[in-house]
Amino acid sequence: MKKLWSYAKMMLTNWWWTVDRPLLFALFALILAGVFLTFSASPGVAERIGVDMYYFIKRQLFFLVPATGLMLFMSFLSPKNVRRLAVLVFLASFVLLFLTLVKGSDIKGAKRWITIAGFSLQPSEFMKPAFAIVCAWILASGRLIKNFPAKEITTAVFGVILILLLLQPDLGMSITLSAIYGIELFLAGLPIFVIFLLGLLGILGLGGAYFMFDHVQSRIDRFLNPETGDMYQVSKSLEAFRNGGWFGLGPGEGIVKASLPDAHTDFIMAVVAEEFGFILCCLLLFIFAFIICRGFLLIMKETNLFTILAGAGLLMQFGVQVVINVSSTLHLIPTKGMTLPFISYGGSSLISIAFGMGALLSLTRLHPEKGDLE
DSSP, rough: HHHHHHHHHHHHHHHHHHHHHHHHHHHHHHHHHHHHHHHHHHHHHHTTSSSTTTTHHHHHHHHHHHHHHHHHHHHOOOHHHHHHHHHHHHHHHHHHHHHHHOEEETTTTTEEEEEETTTTEHHHHHHHHHHHHHHHHHHHHHHHSTOOOOHHHHHHHHHHHHHHHHHHTTTTHHHHHHHHHHHHHHTTTTTTTHHHHHHHHHHHHHHHHHHHHHHHHHHHHHHOOOGHHHHHHHHHHHHHHHHTTTOOOOOOSSGGGOOTTTTTTHHHHHHHHHHHHHHHHHHHHHHHHHHHHHHHHHHOOOOOHHHHHHHHHHHHHHHHHHHHHHHHHHSSOOOOOOOTTTTTHHHHHHHHHHHHHHHHHHHHHHOOOOOTTO
C-alpha cells in the first residue's frame, strides 16, 4: 500500500509540473462558469416544459462529474495512449453514426440522437475530437512511412463520415469536421493551391446544401430577410443583449430567458448578456480566446508532427463551436444549433469537449517520457 501511494504521489507531482497550468485553470474557469450559468438559465426552461425546476441543473451536474474526471484522466495519459484511446472512441462513434441513421430518434426532421441504456447520445459529438486525433496520427505516419497514402486514407475516411453527417442531416457538425480536417491538411504540408481548391469546393457544398435541405434554405432565407419566417429566438436573444447593457440586470433577474426555448443550450450567451452584461460576456470570450491562443502557442513549440496536427485539430473544433454559437446568438450568421463549450447544457457535448481538452492537456505537457511520441 505504501508503494502504491508513493507511486501515485510521484505521478501526481510529475503531472503537476508538466501540465500547462494556465491552460488547465482557464478550462476549470469555464467549467465553473458553466455550472453557475446553468443555475441561472435553466429553471425557467424546466418550468415551461413542466418538469422539476432543477431538472437541467441536476442532469448537468450528473454529467459534469464524469466529464471533469475524464478531462483529468486524459491529461495524465501519454500521447501514445491518447492516440490509442482516440482510435477506440473513433471506431465506436463510427458504428453509432450508422446505427443513428437506422434506430436514432427523429427530432425536428433530423436523426442525430440514439438511446443506449436509457441515455440519449449524439455520436457526432464524440466523433469530432476522435477524428482530429486519428486523422493527425495517420497524416503524421505519412511522413514516417515511405509511400504510405496518408492523405488518400484520411480523405476517404473524412468523406464517409461527412456523408453520414449529411444524411442525418447535420450541417453544423459537417462544417466543424471540415474545419478540423482542413487545418490538419494545411499543417501537414498540403499545397496552398489545393487548400484553396478544397475551400472553394466547401463553399460550393454549402450552396448545394441550400438547395438540398429545406431547413438550411429556411434558415438562410430568414437570415437574409427576417420577414420570410419565424425569428422568435433570435429576436428574443437580441432583446436580451439590449436589456443587459454594460453590467446586466443582475443574477436571476433576466426576463427573456422565461420565453426563450433554448436559453440553457444554444442561446445561453443571451442569458449571460441580460443578467451579467456586456462586460462579463467579453470576459467569457476572453477565456475562450485565451485557451485557443495558449493552445496554439504551446503546440507550435512542438517538433512532433502528430502533436502539432492533433492539437490544432482539437483547438479548431473548440474555436469553431464558440464562433458558431456566439455568431448565431448575435444574428451574425444563420441560426445553427451548436453548444458553447463547457457552458451550454448537454451531456454528450460536455463529455466530448472534456475528452478533447483532456487530450490537448496531455499533448501539451512538458518533457514527455521516452517513446511516448513514437
